[in-house]
Amino acid sequence: MSGGLLVAGTTSDAGKSVVTAGICRWLTRKGVAVAPFKAQNMSLNSFVTREGAEIGRAQAMQAQAARVEPSALMNPVLLKPGSDRSSQVVLMGKPVGEMSARGYHGGRQAALLDTVVGCLEELRGSYDAVICEGAGSPAEINLRRTDIVNMGIARAARFPVLVVGDIDRGGVFASFFGTTALLSAADQELVAGYLVNKFRGDVSLLEPGLDMLHGLTGRRTFGVLPFRHGLGIDEEDGLRVSLRGAVRESTVAPPVGEDVLRVAVCAVPLMSNFTDVDALAAEPGVVVRFVDRAEELVDADLVVVPGTRGTVRALEWLRERGLADALARRAAEGRPVLGICGGFQVLGEHIEDEVESRAGSVDGLGLLPVRVRFAREKTLARPVGEALGERVEGYEIHHGVAEVAGGEAFLDGCRVGEVWGTHWHGSLESDAFRRRFLAEVARAAGRRFVPAPDTCFGALREEQLDLLGDLIEEHADTDALLGLIEKGAPAGLPFIAPGAPS
Known part of the structure; x- marks a missing residue:
């Protein structure tokens, strides 16, 4: 096999990320060497590869689905929003500056096409197949001229396009038709067909509509995926605890102790890498909200203050809503608080920021003896260490440099009483450490909670990826998908007026 496919969507959150992961896992189980690819990702959920490159967490998850090591080649452009109008541009895993949306789409984006095509070609030279994920909708005709992630990359690579639609939202037939009709003739040539996602009910009731859609567009539907709970693993920015639904439906045993633990996560502005709490939600008897x-x-x-792309803004938000005072009362009462990355920084005494917010000197919440200075160079690392007597792995993504002036050492951060702070994302995925930490939380909270001795977060994630592969294998026309990947879009697909200008 040699080829590829672009998974586009009628809208954001149509299911592109999970469908791409499912196709990667299905192909991998068939013995195909496959890699994921997303030319441009806009997300605050990111990951650090072993070579120290920052990419979207969705592409890291898709790489795991393909059983390959994630690489910057798989997500050469990452945009990390800092406000409604500007984002940090991460190119080939390294930040290259802040840019307004107008500035980016006004010229910089088109100049990146050669870079993303080069990355895609390098992956094609190393793998049997590359499964690309689009962004938003390919029918965003106002942005088509500078598009490098949807039809722009499909045209450059001559990849067939599979359009995914979320039928649970309603209007999926109109969305399929309209998405196709708004494209230029040259773009429409590559739209091979459709995939219905999140269907509930009897598929036979849907078939007349699929037949009519085929008659109207000349394009077939390659499958109808049923609605499944708990399949939103490591998507871009959807606010959900990804494994929670899956754990409820799995064979994980009920809580070992008599009590449950209740975890509250402060939904700070520009919240990033909130996937850190997924490992907590995966534990039997832990409820996360x-x-x-x-x-x-x-x-x-336990209260978790998560990462954020706007540390000073998050600090102001906590104060405005009375959450800062509530956190101070918890600390005084010896009730557990955990700050991660930006959340760790706000728990400190002082912040000096001339980089992210340019706010200068700002007082923190003063719950930890830490002073933070924002550096222009971003720290990107994959540290390994020990805490509570257990081995811990994590990853770091931050501009803030913390100077710790006291307390008990904790994962390059510190602990004072029951207030904990660290820059390490992903640390709670280390099973033995997570159990020891939850036992400490339960003790401080006075709960008769006992962590399950055999919960393996990595195994639960693998179980989810296998479920995604099963969805494709059982509910999509896999022979037809293989044909698309190997041979490209069928010749002679009809043009649907009116079409958008090239």
Whole structure:
């Protein structure tokens, strides 16, 4: 096999990320060497590769689905929003500056096409197949001229396009037709057909509509994927605890102890890498919820202040909503608080920021003896260490440099009483450490909670990836998909007026 496919969507959150991962896992199980690819990703959920490159977490998850090591080649352009109008541009895993949306789409984006095509060609030279994920919708005709992630990359690579639609939202037939009709004739030539996602009910009731869609567009539907709970693993920025639904439906045993642990995650502005709490949600007897009001912390056994792309803004938000005072009361009462990355920084005494917010000197919450200075160079690392007597692996993505002036050492951060802070994302995925940490939380909270001795977060993630592969294998026309990947879009696909200008 040699070829590829672009998985596009009628909208954002149509299911492109999970469909791409499912196709990667299905092909891998067939013995095909496959790699994922997304030319340009906009997300605050990112990951650090072994070579120290920052890429979207969705592409790291897709690489795991393909059973290959994630690489910057798989996501050469990552945009990390810092406001409604500007983003940090990460190119080939390294930040190259801030840019407004107008500035980016006004010229910089088109100049990156050679870079992303080069990355794609390098992957094609190393793998049997490359499964690309689009962004948003390919029918965003206002952005088509500078597009490098949807039809722009499909045209450059001559890849067939599979358009995914979320039928659970409604209007999927109109979305399929409209998406195709808005494309230029040259773009339409590559749209091979459609994939229905999140269908509930009897597929036979859908078939007349699929036949009519084929008659209207000349394009077939390659499968109807049923609705499944708990399949939103490591997507871009959807606010969900990804494995929670899956754990409920799995064979994981009920809580070992008599109590459950209640975890409240402060939903700070520009929240990043909130996937850190997925490992907590995977534990039997741990309930995780996102909160934005002080009263929602009252019954929490653990409060997590997660990462953020706007540390000073998050600090202001915590104060405005009374959450800062609630966190201070918890610390005084010896009730557990965990700050991760930006959340760690806000728990400190002082922040000096001339880089991210340019706010200068700002007082932190003063719960940890830490002073933070923002450096222009971003720290990107994959540290390994020890905490609570257990081995811990993590990854770091931050501009803030922390100077720790006291407390007990904790994963290059510190602990004072029951307030913990670290820059390490992903540390809770280390099973033995997570169990020891939860036992500490339960003790401090006065809960009769006992962590399950055999919960393996990595195994649960693999189980999810296998479920995605099963969805493709069982509910898509896999022979037809293989034909697309090997041979490209069928010749002679009809043009649907009106079409958008090239």
